[in-house]
Amino acid sequence: MNREFFENFIEDGKSVKQFCSTEVEPMGRESDNIHIIALTKAAVVPLRIVYMDRNQQSSLTIHDFTVTDDEMKETFKPMITMLYRPGHYDLLYEN
Structure with missing residues (x-):
């Protein structure tokens, strides 16, 4: 969805499909703002x-x-609140 929007944030001329197969689907890859959006x-x-x-x-x-x-x-x-420390996300829960 919204391929045209997300292509503006992908480097190295990758397509959205290529980006997903190299940066989203594999384990051990860090998420960035594009993933969160x-x-x-x-x-x-x-x-x-x-x-x-x-x-x-x-x-x-x-x-x-x-x-x-x-x-x-x-x-x-927000429905979900997360804490980001460099390299790691944690879920935060309200008391």
């Missing part, structure tokens, strides 16, 4: 990712991935 849109699940990197600051960076492009930031409510 595709997952959010295909599964129709709003997703929040909290990024934790290893810099000197103790702040977290939050990115929300909406199901539709016209979803309002003020009303966004």
